[in-house]
Amino acid sequence: MSHNIITVNSAEPDRAGNIASTFEAYEGCVVSSVDHVSSGNSVSVGDYAMIIFDLYCLAYENTTYVQEIAAGASSPKSNSNYSGSWTLKVAGYYWFESVFCVGNLSISEEFDLQLRDAAGNSLGPKSIYRGSNNTYRLSTTVTGLFYVPANTTVHVEFTRLVGTCLMPVTQQWFSYLEIRYIGG
Amino acid sequence: MSHNTIAINSAEPDRAGDISVGGLAKIIAYGRGESDAYNNSSAVGFSVGDEIYFYDSSSTDTINSTPISNGWRSSFSLPAGKYIIKWRLHFEDTGSGWYMVSGLYEGTNLRGTCYIGETSGASSSNALGQAFVNLSTTTTLTFKVHSASLIDSVANQGTTPSQYGAFFVVEVA
Secondary structure (H helix, E strand, O other): OOOOOEEEEEOOOOOOOOOOOOOOOOOOOOEEEEEOOOOOOOOOOOEOOOEEEEEEOOOOOOOOOEEEOOOOOOOOOOOEEEEEEEOOOOEEEEEEEEEEEEEOOOOOEEEEEEEOOOOEEEOOOOEEEEOOOOOOOOEEEEEEEEEEEEEEEEEEEEEEEEOOOOOOOOOOOOOOEEEEEEEO | OOOOOOEEOOOEEEEEEEEOOOOOOOOEEOOOOOOOOOHHOOOOOOOOOEEEOOOOOEEEEEOOOEEEEEEEOOOOOOOOOEEEEEEEEOOEEEOOEEEEEEEEEEEEEEEEEEEEEEEEEEEEEEOOEEEEEEEEEOEEEEEEEEEEEOEEEOHOOHHHHHOEEEEEEEEEO
Protein backbone atom coordinates (compact mmCIF):
# COMPACT_ATOMS: atom_id res chain seq x y z
CA MET A 1 0.00 0.00 0.00
CA SER A 2 1.23 3.46 -0.84
CA HIS A 3 1.61 6.09 1.81
CA ASN A 4 -1.04 8.75 2.16
CA ILE A 5 -3.76 6.71 0.46
CA ILE A 6 -7.04 5.90 2.12
CA THR A 7 -8.11 2.32 1.50
CA VAL A 8 -11.26 0.39 2.34
CA ASN A 9 -10.75 -3.20 3.35
CA SER A 10 -7.29 -2.80 1.82
CA ALA A 11 -8.72 -1.79 -1.56
CA GLU A 12 -7.08 1.33 -3.01
CA PRO A 13 -8.81 4.02 -5.05
CA ASP A 14 -8.56 3.94 -8.82
CA ARG A 15 -7.22 6.92 -10.74
CA ALA A 16 -10.57 8.64 -10.42
CA GLY A 17 -10.43 8.18 -6.69
CA ASN A 18 -13.15 5.56 -6.55
CA ILE A 19 -12.86 2.55 -4.29
CA ALA A 20 -14.81 -0.34 -5.71
CA SER A 21 -17.14 -2.39 -3.55
CA THR A 22 -15.38 -5.25 -1.87
CA PHE A 23 -18.42 -7.41 -1.26
CA GLU A 24 -20.46 -8.96 -4.01
CA ALA A 25 -23.91 -10.25 -3.27
CA TYR A 26 -23.01 -13.89 -3.69
CA GLU A 27 -19.43 -13.77 -2.55
CA GLY A 28 -20.43 -15.08 0.82
CA CYS A 29 -22.85 -17.64 -0.46
CA VAL A 30 -22.68 -21.37 -0.76
CA VAL A 31 -25.38 -22.82 -2.95
CA SER A 32 -25.51 -26.44 -3.86
CA SER A 33 -27.88 -29.08 -4.92
CA VAL A 34 -27.16 -32.09 -2.84
CA ASP A 35 -27.29 -35.79 -3.42
CA HIS A 36 -27.57 -37.93 -0.34
CA VAL A 37 -28.81 -37.22 3.12
CA SER A 38 -27.05 -40.09 4.75
CA SER A 39 -25.24 -43.22 3.86
CA GLY A 40 -27.91 -45.84 4.17
CA ASN A 41 -27.37 -46.58 7.82
CA SER A 42 -29.52 -46.07 10.83
CA VAL A 43 -28.76 -42.88 12.71
CA SER A 44 -28.40 -41.91 16.33
CA VAL A 45 -29.16 -38.77 18.28
CA GLY A 46 -26.16 -36.50 17.89
CA ASP A 47 -25.25 -37.67 14.39
CA TYR A 48 -24.67 -35.08 11.73
CA ALA A 49 -26.88 -35.02 8.66
CA MET A 50 -24.72 -35.54 5.63
CA ILE A 51 -24.60 -33.56 2.44
CA ILE A 52 -22.67 -34.40 -0.66
CA PHE A 53 -21.50 -31.75 -3.08
CA ASP A 54 -21.47 -32.99 -6.58
CA LEU A 55 -24.20 -31.04 -8.31
CA TYR A 56 -24.41 -27.43 -9.40
CA CYS A 57 -22.34 -25.93 -6.68
CA LEU A 58 -21.69 -22.21 -6.60
CA ALA A 59 -18.29 -21.29 -5.27
CA TYR A 60 -18.30 -23.37 -2.14
CA GLU A 61 -14.70 -24.31 -2.33
CA ASN A 62 -13.04 -20.99 -1.76
CA THR A 63 -15.49 -18.47 -0.46
CA THR A 64 -14.17 -15.87 1.87
CA TYR A 65 -16.87 -16.71 4.35
CA VAL A 66 -17.62 -20.42 4.38
CA GLN A 67 -15.31 -23.39 4.45
CA GLU A 68 -16.52 -26.93 4.09
CA ILE A 69 -15.04 -29.23 6.68
CA ALA A 70 -13.04 -31.92 4.97
CA ALA A 71 -15.04 -35.06 4.53
CA GLY A 72 -14.70 -37.31 7.49
CA ALA A 73 -13.14 -34.73 9.73
CA SER A 74 -16.03 -34.46 12.11
CA SER A 75 -18.85 -36.49 10.69
CA PRO A 76 -19.97 -39.70 12.36
CA LYS A 77 -21.46 -40.99 9.13
CA SER A 78 -18.63 -39.80 6.96
CA ASN A 79 -17.60 -41.30 3.74
CA SER A 80 -15.23 -39.91 1.20
CA ASN A 81 -17.77 -37.72 -0.50
CA TYR A 82 -19.82 -36.42 2.36
CA SER A 83 -19.65 -33.16 4.20
CA GLY A 84 -21.32 -32.72 7.53
CA SER A 85 -20.20 -29.33 8.79
CA TRP A 86 -19.02 -25.94 7.65
CA THR A 87 -16.82 -23.31 9.22
CA LEU A 88 -18.14 -19.75 8.99
CA LYS A 89 -14.90 -17.84 8.80
CA VAL A 90 -16.01 -14.24 9.25
CA ALA A 91 -17.92 -12.87 12.22
CA GLY A 92 -21.39 -11.78 11.25
CA TYR A 93 -24.90 -12.81 10.38
CA TYR A 94 -25.56 -15.82 8.20
CA TRP A 95 -28.63 -17.29 6.57
CA PHE A 96 -28.63 -21.11 6.49
CA GLU A 97 -31.22 -23.01 4.51
CA SER A 98 -31.15 -26.65 3.57
CA VAL A 99 -33.69 -29.18 2.43
CA PHE A 100 -33.23 -32.82 3.26
CA CYS A 101 -35.25 -35.29 1.27
CA VAL A 102 -35.83 -38.60 2.98
CA GLY A 103 -38.37 -41.31 2.71
CA ASN A 104 -39.44 -44.84 3.37
CA LEU A 105 -39.76 -44.32 7.08
CA SER A 106 -42.58 -46.25 8.69
CA ILE A 107 -45.44 -44.58 10.47
CA SER A 108 -43.81 -45.43 13.79
CA GLU A 109 -40.63 -43.57 12.91
CA GLU A 110 -39.83 -39.88 13.10
CA PHE A 111 -36.89 -37.61 13.76
CA ASP A 112 -35.88 -34.00 14.38
CA LEU A 113 -33.06 -32.04 12.79
CA GLN A 114 -31.57 -28.77 14.01
CA LEU A 115 -28.73 -26.47 13.00
CA ARG A 116 -26.19 -26.27 15.81
CA ASP A 117 -22.65 -25.08 16.49
CA ALA A 118 -19.91 -27.36 17.72
CA ALA A 119 -20.75 -26.59 21.34
CA GLY A 120 -24.31 -27.74 20.78
CA ASN A 121 -25.93 -24.31 20.78
CA SER A 122 -29.04 -24.18 18.61
CA LEU A 123 -28.95 -21.73 15.72
CA GLY A 124 -32.55 -22.11 14.64
CA PRO A 125 -35.78 -23.99 15.17
CA LYS A 126 -36.09 -27.75 14.95
CA SER A 127 -37.36 -29.55 11.88
CA ILE A 128 -39.58 -32.60 12.11
CA TYR A 129 -40.07 -35.55 9.79
CA ARG A 130 -42.75 -38.15 10.39
CA GLY A 131 -42.90 -41.38 8.43
CA SER A 132 -45.87 -43.20 6.98
CA ASN A 133 -46.93 -46.68 5.95
CA ASN A 134 -46.29 -45.75 2.36
CA THR A 135 -43.07 -45.14 0.54
CA TYR A 136 -43.53 -41.44 0.22
CA ARG A 137 -40.49 -39.25 0.14
CA LEU A 138 -40.90 -35.89 1.76
CA SER A 139 -38.43 -33.17 2.46
CA THR A 140 -37.80 -31.26 5.63
CA THR A 141 -36.24 -27.82 5.72
CA VAL A 142 -33.57 -26.77 8.19
CA THR A 143 -33.06 -23.03 8.59
CA GLY A 144 -31.31 -20.48 10.72
CA LEU A 145 -30.57 -16.75 10.77
CA PHE A 146 -27.93 -16.08 13.34
CA TYR A 147 -24.78 -14.23 14.37
CA VAL A 148 -21.57 -16.11 15.00
CA PRO A 149 -18.00 -15.14 15.91
CA ALA A 150 -15.32 -15.82 13.33
CA ASN A 151 -14.41 -19.45 12.71
CA THR A 152 -17.60 -21.00 14.07
CA THR A 153 -18.31 -24.48 12.79
CA VAL A 154 -21.94 -25.46 12.28
CA HIS A 155 -23.71 -28.68 11.40
CA VAL A 156 -27.20 -30.16 11.08
CA GLU A 157 -27.80 -32.66 13.85
CA PHE A 158 -30.30 -35.40 14.52
CA THR A 159 -31.66 -34.23 17.87
CA ARG A 160 -34.52 -36.72 18.36
CA LEU A 161 -35.30 -40.14 16.96
CA VAL A 162 -38.33 -42.42 17.21
CA GLY A 163 -37.63 -45.88 15.86
CA THR A 164 -34.65 -46.96 13.80
CA CYS A 165 -34.98 -44.35 11.07
CA LEU A 166 -33.01 -46.18 8.44
CA MET A 167 -31.95 -43.50 6.00
CA PRO A 168 -32.41 -44.22 2.32
CA VAL A 169 -29.27 -44.55 0.27
CA THR A 170 -30.29 -42.42 -2.66
CA GLN A 171 -32.54 -39.41 -2.57
CA GLN A 172 -31.19 -37.41 -5.43
CA TRP A 173 -32.30 -34.08 -6.79
CA PHE A 174 -34.70 -33.05 -4.05
CA SER A 175 -32.28 -31.45 -1.65
CA TYR A 176 -30.16 -28.35 -1.49
CA LEU A 177 -28.02 -26.19 0.73
CA GLU A 178 -27.51 -22.46 0.95
CA ILE A 179 -25.25 -20.67 3.40
CA ARG A 180 -25.18 -16.95 2.87
CA TYR A 181 -23.17 -14.31 4.71
CA ILE A 182 -25.41 -11.30 4.99
CA GLY A 183 -23.29 -8.83 6.94
CA GLY A 184 -21.45 -8.09 10.12
CA MET B 1 -14.58 11.33 15.46
CA SER B 2 -11.63 13.64 14.93
CA HIS B 3 -11.87 16.57 12.58
CA ASN B 4 -10.50 16.15 9.09
CA THR B 5 -10.73 12.37 9.25
CA ILE B 6 -12.47 10.33 6.63
CA ALA B 7 -14.79 7.68 8.03
CA ILE B 8 -17.34 5.27 6.63
CA ASN B 9 -20.29 4.54 8.86
CA SER B 10 -18.22 5.93 11.73
CA ALA B 11 -15.34 3.52 10.98
CA GLU B 12 -12.11 5.51 10.89
CA PRO B 13 -8.88 4.62 9.11
CA ASP B 14 -6.24 2.67 10.96
CA ARG B 15 -2.65 3.87 11.09
CA ALA B 16 -2.05 2.51 7.61
CA GLY B 17 -5.01 4.46 6.31
CA ASP B 18 -7.27 1.47 5.84
CA ILE B 19 -10.92 1.59 6.81
CA SER B 20 -12.39 -1.77 7.69
CA VAL B 21 -15.98 -1.87 6.49
CA GLY B 22 -18.31 -4.75 7.13
CA GLY B 23 -21.80 -5.47 5.96
CA LEU B 24 -24.74 -3.76 7.54
CA ALA B 25 -27.04 -6.66 8.17
CA LYS B 26 -30.21 -5.77 9.97
CA ILE B 27 -32.29 -8.75 10.95
CA ILE B 28 -34.92 -10.18 13.22
CA ALA B 29 -34.56 -13.82 14.19
CA TYR B 30 -37.40 -15.20 16.29
CA GLY B 31 -37.64 -18.87 17.26
CA ARG B 32 -34.85 -21.23 18.29
CA GLY B 33 -36.43 -24.59 19.01
CA GLU B 34 -37.29 -24.03 22.65
CA SER B 35 -40.05 -25.86 24.48
CA ASP B 36 -42.95 -23.83 25.85
CA ALA B 37 -46.59 -24.84 25.82
CA TYR B 38 -48.70 -23.21 23.11
CA ASN B 39 -51.51 -22.60 25.57
CA ASN B 40 -49.22 -20.10 27.28
CA SER B 41 -49.78 -17.90 24.24
CA SER B 42 -52.88 -15.87 23.49
CA ALA B 43 -53.88 -18.22 20.67
CA VAL B 44 -57.61 -18.95 20.52
CA GLY B 45 -57.66 -21.64 17.83
CA PHE B 46 -57.04 -22.44 14.18
CA SER B 47 -60.02 -20.98 12.39
CA VAL B 48 -59.58 -18.65 9.47
CA GLY B 49 -58.28 -15.34 10.76
CA ASP B 50 -57.02 -16.68 14.09
CA GLU B 51 -53.57 -15.40 14.94
CA ILE B 52 -50.57 -17.76 14.88
CA TYR B 53 -47.96 -17.42 17.59
CA PHE B 54 -44.18 -17.90 17.69
CA TYR B 55 -41.95 -18.27 20.74
CA ASP B 56 -38.46 -17.10 21.61
CA SER B 57 -36.97 -16.32 25.01
CA SER B 58 -33.91 -14.57 23.57
CA SER B 59 -34.64 -13.18 20.14
CA THR B 60 -32.42 -11.00 17.96
CA ASP B 61 -33.66 -7.70 16.56
CA THR B 62 -31.21 -5.26 15.00
CA ILE B 63 -33.89 -3.55 12.89
CA ASN B 64 -35.99 -1.76 15.48
CA SER B 65 -34.45 0.87 17.74
CA THR B 66 -36.28 -0.84 20.58
CA PRO B 67 -35.93 -4.59 19.96
CA ILE B 68 -39.12 -6.61 19.97
CA SER B 69 -39.91 -8.27 23.28
CA ASN B 70 -39.60 -11.99 23.87
CA GLY B 71 -42.23 -14.61 24.63
CA TRP B 72 -45.18 -15.64 22.49
CA ARG B 73 -46.03 -13.23 19.70
CA SER B 74 -48.11 -13.25 16.53
CA SER B 75 -47.05 -9.91 15.13
CA PHE B 76 -44.12 -7.54 14.85
CA SER B 77 -43.51 -4.01 13.65
CA LEU B 78 -40.99 -2.78 11.13
CA PRO B 79 -39.90 0.77 10.31
CA ALA B 80 -40.14 2.07 6.76
CA GLY B 81 -38.01 0.06 4.37
CA LYS B 82 -37.88 -3.06 2.23
CA TYR B 83 -37.75 -6.46 3.87
CA ILE B 84 -37.77 -10.15 3.09
CA ILE B 85 -39.63 -12.19 5.68
CA LYS B 86 -39.44 -15.97 5.97
CA TRP B 87 -41.24 -18.21 8.42
CA ARG B 88 -41.82 -21.82 9.24
CA LEU B 89 -44.03 -23.72 11.66
CA HIS B 90 -45.47 -27.05 12.56
CA PHE B 91 -48.62 -28.06 14.43
CA GLU B 92 -50.14 -31.23 15.81
CA ASP B 93 -53.06 -32.61 13.81
CA THR B 94 -56.10 -34.76 14.46
CA GLY B 95 -56.05 -37.01 11.42
CA SER B 96 -55.10 -37.83 7.88
CA GLY B 97 -55.58 -35.01 5.43
CA TRP B 98 -54.71 -32.21 7.82
CA TYR B 99 -53.24 -28.99 6.52
CA MET B 100 -52.73 -25.36 7.34
CA VAL B 101 -52.02 -22.36 5.18
CA SER B 102 -50.57 -19.59 7.29
CA GLY B 103 -50.55 -16.05 5.99
CA LEU B 104 -48.56 -12.95 6.76
CA TYR B 105 -50.89 -9.95 6.78
CA GLU B 106 -50.23 -6.25 6.53
CA GLY B 107 -53.57 -5.08 7.87
CA THR B 108 -56.05 -6.98 5.73
CA ASN B 109 -53.59 -7.41 2.87
CA LEU B 110 -52.08 -10.86 2.46
CA ARG B 111 -48.33 -10.61 1.77
CA GLY B 112 -47.32 -14.28 1.74
CA THR B 113 -48.38 -17.80 2.60
CA CYS B 114 -46.92 -21.07 3.80
CA TYR B 115 -48.49 -24.52 3.43
CA ILE B 116 -47.96 -27.43 5.79
CA GLY B 117 -49.80 -30.74 5.71
CA GLU B 118 -49.46 -34.46 5.32
CA THR B 119 -49.42 -37.10 2.62
CA SER B 120 -50.77 -40.50 3.61
CA GLY B 121 -49.64 -40.10 7.17
CA ALA B 122 -46.21 -38.67 6.46
CA SER B 123 -45.53 -35.10 7.45
CA SER B 124 -42.61 -32.77 7.86
CA SER B 125 -41.76 -29.18 8.56
CA ASN B 126 -40.84 -28.78 4.96
CA ALA B 127 -42.44 -25.50 4.05
CA LEU B 128 -40.86 -22.07 4.24
CA GLY B 129 -43.14 -19.09 3.81
CA GLN B 130 -41.72 -16.00 2.24
CA ALA B 131 -42.91 -12.46 1.71
CA PHE B 132 -41.48 -9.17 0.51
CA VAL B 133 -42.81 -5.91 1.90
CA ASN B 134 -42.04 -2.33 0.94
CA LEU B 135 -43.13 -0.17 3.83
CA SER B 136 -43.47 3.61 3.68
CA THR B 137 -44.04 3.96 7.39
CA THR B 138 -43.79 1.89 10.55
CA THR B 139 -46.10 -1.06 10.02
CA THR B 140 -47.29 -4.05 12.02
CA LEU B 141 -47.36 -7.45 10.31
CA THR B 142 -49.38 -10.35 11.73
CA PHE B 143 -49.39 -14.10 11.17
CA LYS B 144 -52.89 -15.56 10.80
CA VAL B 145 -54.58 -18.75 9.69
CA HIS B 146 -55.49 -18.38 6.03
CA SER B 147 -57.11 -21.80 5.82
CA ALA B 148 -56.79 -25.01 7.81
CA SER B 149 -58.29 -28.42 8.47
CA LEU B 150 -57.86 -31.01 11.22
CA ILE B 151 -55.45 -29.00 13.36
CA ASP B 152 -55.53 -30.09 16.99
CA SER B 153 -56.66 -27.75 19.76
CA VAL B 154 -54.47 -25.10 21.33
CA ALA B 155 -54.35 -27.12 24.54
CA ASN B 156 -53.25 -30.26 22.68
CA GLN B 157 -50.44 -28.56 20.76
CA GLY B 158 -48.08 -28.96 23.70
CA THR B 159 -44.65 -27.51 22.91
CA THR B 160 -44.66 -28.41 19.20
CA PRO B 161 -45.23 -24.86 17.90
CA SER B 162 -42.37 -23.44 19.96
CA GLN B 163 -39.95 -26.19 18.90
CA TYR B 164 -40.56 -25.93 15.17
CA GLY B 165 -41.81 -22.39 14.65
CA ALA B 166 -39.68 -19.40 13.71
CA PHE B 167 -39.74 -16.26 11.62
CA PHE B 168 -36.87 -14.31 10.11
CA VAL B 169 -36.68 -10.78 8.74
CA VAL B 170 -33.85 -9.31 6.67
CA GLU B 171 -33.77 -5.67 5.68
CA VAL B 172 -32.82 -5.44 2.03
CA ALA B 173 -32.97 -1.70 1.42
